[in-house]
Amino acid sequence: MKPVRAIIQQQLQRYMPFIEHTIIHRHGLLGEKLGKRVYGRLFANQDQNVIAHELCRHLNWSRQEIEAYQTQRLRTLITHAYYQVPFYRQFYDAHQFCPEMFNSLDDISKVPVVQKSDLQRAIREQKIISKRHHGKPYVMCETTGSTGTPTQVYFSLEEDTYKQALSLRSLMLNDITPGTKTALLWRNKPVDRMFLQSFLCGHFMRFSVADTLHLSQAALHHEKLNALLHQLELFSPHILRGYSQAIYLLAKHYAKQKHRFNLKIQKIIGAAEYLPPGHWDFISDVFGAEIVHLYGGTEASNIACSTKESKDMMLFEDAYHIDLLPLPNTQETGAVESSTGRVIVSNLYCEYMPLIRYDLGDIATFGSSFLGFKTLSQVKGRSNDVITLPRARFVLADAWYHWFKMPWINRFRVTQQDFDHLIIDIETNDMISSETEAHDLLLKKMSQALGSDIRIEIRLSKHLTQNQGSKWKHVISMVPDIEKNRSLS
Numbered sequence: 001m002k003p004v005r006a007i008i009q010q011q012l013q014r015y016m017p018f019i020e021h022t023i024i025h026r027h028g029l030l031g032e033k034l035g036k037r038v039y040g041r042l043f044a045n046q047d048q049n050v051i052a053h054e055l056c057r058h059l060n061w062s063r064q065e066i067e068a069y070q071t072q073r074l075r076t077l078i079t080h081a082y083y084q085v086p087f088y089r090q091f092y093d094a095h096q097f098c099p100e101m102f103n104s105l106d107d108i109s110k111v112p113v114v115q116k117s118d119l120q121r122a123i124r125e126q127k128i129i130s131k132r133h134h135g136k137p138y139v140m141c142e143t144t145g146s147t148g149t150p151t152q153v154y155f156s157l158e159e160d161t162y163k164q165a166l167s168l169r170s171l172m173l174n175d176i177t178p179g180t181k182t183a184l185l186w187r188n189k190p191v192d193r194m195f196l197q198s199f200l201c202g203h204f205m206r207f208s209v210a211d212t213l214h215l216s217q218a219a220l221h222h223e224k225l226n227a228l229l230h231q232l233e234l235f236s237p238h239i240l241r242g243y244s245q246a247i248y249l250l251a252k253h254y255a256k257q258k259h260r261f262n263l264k265i266q267k268i269i270g271a272a273e274y275l276p277p278g279h280w281d282f283i284s285d286v287f288g289a290e291i292v293h294l295y296g297g298t299e300a301s302n303i304a305c306s307t308k309e310s311k312d313m314m315l316f317e318d319a320y321h322i323d324l325l326p327l328p329n330t331q332e333t334g335a336v337e338s339s340t341g342r343v344i345v346s347n348l349y350c351e352y353m354p355l356i357r358y359d360l361g362d363i364a365t366f367g368s369s370f371l372g373f374k375t376l377s378q379v380k381g382r383s384n385d386v387i388t389l390p391r392a393r394f395v396l397a398d399a400w401y402h403w404f405k406m407p408w409i410n411r412f413r414v415t416q417q418d419f420d421h422l423i424i425d426i427e428t429n430d431m432i433s434s435e436t437e438a439h440d441l442l443l444k445k446m447s448q449a450l451g452s453d454i455r456i457e458i459r460l461s462k463h464l465t466q467n468q469g470s471k472w473k474h475v476i477s478m479v480p481d482i483e484k485n486r487s488l489s
Contacts, residue, residue, distance in 0.1 A: 087118075183235060249386070327363070342359060411464060442458055
C-alpha cells in the first residue's frame with residue numbers, strides 16, 4: 001500500500017490546475033481572510049516556528065558567548081564524528097588528527113578540510129552516516145553539482161526542522177513574516193511540505209519557469225513572460241523568490257511592459273546562480289523592491305543573509321562555523337579575518353551526516369561585524385549563462401543539471417557557439433556500456449528536447465578540464481550580450 005502522504009500528494013497533483021486557478025483568483029481555497037486566520041493558527045505551534053523564535057534570541061549573544069558555543073559544539077561534533085562515523089575515523093587517522101587536538105577555535109586549522117570528492121566517496125561507500133542514527137528516518141537532498149557531480153546530503157527529521165527554522169529566521173530578520181504572500185519562480189515539481197500549508201491557504205504560489213524534460217517548449221520567451229507577469233498581477237505577491245536568472249529576465253521584460261502590468265512586489269530573493277551586483281541594482285530599480293541576499297547551499301543552507309541594517313551578509317554563527325582558507329596566490333598562512341579565501345563550513349547542528357570543515361568551493365570576503373556576528377561582504381560561487389535559442393527563447397542554466405543526471409555521466413559542459421549551435425561535452429565513467437550507443441541516444445533525446453533548428457555536437461571523454469576556481473561552469477554562452485539583448489527586445 002502507498003503511504004498516506006504519497007496518496008495525498010498524488011491527489012494534489014491531479015487537481016493542481018484547479019487548485020492553482022482558485023488560489024490565484026480567490027487568494028486561497030478558503031478565501032483571503034479565512035485563509036490567513038487558519039494559516040496563523042496552523043503555523044503558530046509548529047516546531048520550526050517555535051525554534052525560529054528561540055533562534056532569534058541568539059542574536060543577543062555577545063562575541064564571547066558565540067565563540068564559547070562554537071567551541072563546545074565543534075568539540076562535541078568532532079568527537080562524535082571520530083567515534084560514530086567510519087569516514088571521519090579513517091579520514092582523521094590518515095591526517096594524524098584526533099579529537100583531543102581541538103580545544104579552542106584557535107585549533108580549527110588543525111582539523112583536516114573535507115573536499116567534495118572525499119564526501120562523495122564516503123557516500124558511495126556508505127561510511128558517512130552516524131552509527132548512532134542508523135535506521136532512523138531521514139530527509140535526503142541532492143545538490144545540482146556545481147563542482148561537477150551531484151552529491152546526496154542526509155538530515156534527520158529534527159535537523160530538517162531546525163534547517164527550516166533557520167530559513168524562517170532569515171526571513172524574519174528582513175521583516176518577512178510567515179503568511180506573507182510569496183511567488184516562487186522555479187521548476188515544475190510538487191510543492192515542498194514547508195510551503196504546502198501556505199500554498200493551500202493562498203499565501204504561496206509556485207510558477208513554473210523550467211521543464212527539464214522539454215527544454216525548447218519550456219524556454220522563456222515574450223509570450224510566456226507576458227503570461228507570467230499577468231499571473232503575478234492576479235496573485236499580487238509581496239515577495240518574489242526564484243532563480244536569479246529568471247528574475248533578471250523577467251525584470252528586463254517588465255521594464256518594457258510596466259504600462260501594462262501593476263505589480264506590488266516589496267522584496268526579492270534570488271537563488272541558484274550568482275548575478276553581478278549591477279544586475280541586482282537593475283532588478284531593484286525596475287520592481288521598486290528591496291533585494292534580500294541569502295547565502296547557503298544544499299549541504300549547508302541559510303549560512304548568512306543580508307538585513308535591513310547591513311548590506312553585508314550576517315553569518316549565522318550559532319548554526320555554522322565559517323573560516324576562510326587563503327587562496328594559493330596569497331601570502332597568508334591561516335584563516336584571517338577581513339581576508340578573502342575559500343569558504344570552509346562546519347555545520348554545528350547536524351550529527352546524522354556531520355559536515356566538519358567542509359570546502360563549499362565558494363570564494364568569500366569577511367566584512368565588518370554586525371551585532372557581534374561576523375559578516376560576508378562578498379561571495380563568488382556558481383555562475384552560469386542563459387542559453388538563448390532562435391526566436392528569442394531562453395533556457396535557464398538549472399534545467400541542464402537535471403537533464404544530465406545519468407549514472408554514466410560524471411559532469412558536463414554546454415557551450416553555445418551561436419544561437420543555433422550547441423556543443424555538449426560529457427565526462428563519462430566506467431558505468432557507460434557503449435560510447436557509440438550513449439552518444440546516439442543522447443543526441444536523439446537532445447534533438448527532441450531542443451528542436452530540429454538547433455545543431456548539436458556531443459563529445460564524450462574520460463576527463464574534462466576544470467574551470468578556474470573550484471566551481472564548475474556548466475553552461476557557457478559565446479553569443480555576445482548585445483545580440484542577447486536584441487533578442488529580448
